[in-house]
Amino acid sequence: MSRNKRVDSASLVRYNRRMPELPEVETVARELAAVLPGKEIAAVHVFWPKCIEGSRKGFQSQLPGKKIVAVCRRGKFLCISLAGGGTITIHLRMTGKLLFRVNAAQKKHLRLVMQFQDGTALHFLDTRKFGRLRCWPADEPLLVDLGAEPLVPEVVRSVLDRLCTSRVIKTVLLDQKVLAGIGNIYADEALFAAGIHPRTPASQLRPRQRGKLSRSVPQVLHAAIVNGGTTISDYRTTTNAPGRHQRQLQVYGREGQSCPKCGALIEKIRLQGRGTHFCPRCQMMK
DNA sequence: AACAGCACCTGTAGGC
DNA sequence: TGCCTACAGGTGCTGT
Numbered sequence: 001m002s003r004n005k006r007v008d009s010a011s012l013v014r015y016n017r018r019m020p021e022l023p024e025v026e027t028v029a030r031e032l033a034a035v036l037p038g039k040e041i042a043a044v045h046v047f048w049p050k051c052i053e054g055s056r057k058g059f060q061s062q063l064p065g066k067k068i069v070a071v072c073r074r075g076k077f078l079c080i081s082l083a084g085g086g087t088i089t090i091h092l093r094m095t096g097k098l099l100f101r102v103n104a105a106q107k108k109h110l111r112l113v114m115q116f117q118d119g120t121a122l123h124f125l126d127t128r129k130f131g132r133l134r135c136w137p138a139d140e141p142l143l144v145d146l147g148a149e150p151l152v153p154e155v156v157r158s159v160l161d162r163l164c165t166s167r168v169i170k171t172v173l174l175d176q177k178v179l180a181g182i183g184n185i186y187a188d189e190a191l192f193a194a195g196i197h198p199r200t201p202a203s204q205l206r207p208r209q210r211g212k213l214s215r216s217v218p219q220v221l222h223a224a225i226v227n228g229g230t231t232i233s234d235y236r237t238t239t240n241a242p243g244r245h246q247r248q249l250q251v252y253g254r255e256g257q258s259c260p261k262c263g264a265l266i267e268k269i270r271l272q273g274r275g276t277h278f279c280p281r282c283q284m285m286k
Numbered sequence: 287a288a289c290a291g292c293a294c295c296t297g298t299a300g301g302c
Numbered sequence: 303t304g305c306c307t308a309c310a311g312g313t314g315c316t317g318t
Contacts, residue, residue, distance in 0.1 A: 020312095050294090076312080093312055095296080109296095128295045130312065167288065176313085184311065273291075274311065 020092040022076060022150070022181030023224035028098060029073035032122075035100075036080065040067045040117040048111035051126065053134040062135060063088070063114075075146045075180030085138025090124070096131030099123045146180040150217050157214035163202045170198035171272050173217070182217065185252045186224065188277045190217045192251045197285040198269075198276050223248060251277040 020028075041063045046052060052059050067083040078098075080088040090098070095109075102110060102123045112124040112133065124133065136142055148155050159179055165172065172178055173187040182190070191198050193216035196209055205213070227248060250260050255268035255277055264281040 091312080094310080126295095127297070128311090130295065132313095165287085171289085174312085272289075275309090 020076065020094070020096060021183035021186055021224070022073075022221055023186075023227075025073050025076050025078060025092065025181070026225050028092075029071055029078050032078065032080070032098070033071040036068045036071050036122075038068065039120070041065065041114060042117045043115045045113045045115070046111075047113075048126070048129055050129065051111045051124065051131055051133055053132050055135075059133070059135050062086075073181075074143055075149070075176055076183070077143060077146075079142070087136045087142055089134045089136065089143065091132045093126075093128075093130035093132070095127040097125045099125060145177050147176060147178045148180065150179040150182055151221055153214045153218050156217050157210060160202075160205065160210045160214060165202050167202055168199045168271065169196060169202045169205060169213075170274075170276060172202045174272065174274070179217070181221070184274045184276075185249065186217075186220050188252045189220045189250060192278060192283060193220060195282050197283045198271055198278055200285060251279060253277065 044060045044063050046056060046060060049056050063082075066086065068080055069083050070081040072079050072081070074089075076091060078090040078092075080090070082088065090096070092098075099106070100120060100122060102125065106123075106125055109125045109127045110123055111126045111129065111131070114122045114124075116122075124131065148159055150156050150159075156179065163172065163178075167175075170187050170191060173182050173190065174184065188198070190213065194209065194212035196205070196213060200209075251266050254266045257266055258264070259266055259279040259282060262279065262281050264279055266277055267280050269276050269278075
């Protein structure tokens, strides 16, 4: 028996304001896409070698001189395309951030700096050191194991209709090989919006439920993008403006509080090692 | 095949 | 006041 009170996810949401899921990465990608193309990499300094997947030496020796041509998002990955065909992918995981300017306090968590010929630099900060960068050569297929993008209802519906698994639906939503970009928060939110219990076996979802989930997944993600974080937009001020989407969460981090739809108390269980929040009345197993 | 447990990590906050 | 420790979670790995 633990005598310690558990750290509740509501307080986590409060102080750890932006957990990078698809909407956060999309926001960062859009901001980077507006400023990075055209820049030429001058040097890469690595302060935490484990943040590099693959060869660190290659990372540092092959990138200088390369020009950035585009930035996009795929799942939770940022993809920086280089002239000549190579690509840098960045996964922010839990606490990764990209900033053009950092203050003294932020330097404590500085893991990598990419300097450009124009004098600017992109700083990769990551408190918990889970984030990863990787350099892909032009001839290597990129992120081949990633599933479909979950932003279009018809695409999600098609994926759900083709599922042949006894796994529970929340586990399936978190599986990046099935749908790329859904994290713990939006899995809970999408299941709540669709009125589906997170432990429902995916194969037992009725057509009507698959339809609802196909609409709710893109809906919660788009809503979060609209309210998205501003992780790197403040590269002049270094002030981290908080994202706004956490105020719209219906169940995540709200255990013990009233369901916004029916007033029943939100419950929290553990599923796949993750805190899982749901309304026992709106999301009954049928 | 599915899933539980763990490892990686650190900041936070409650209990004592 | 300050030490101790569980917990948060994306992903990959191992064991059952």
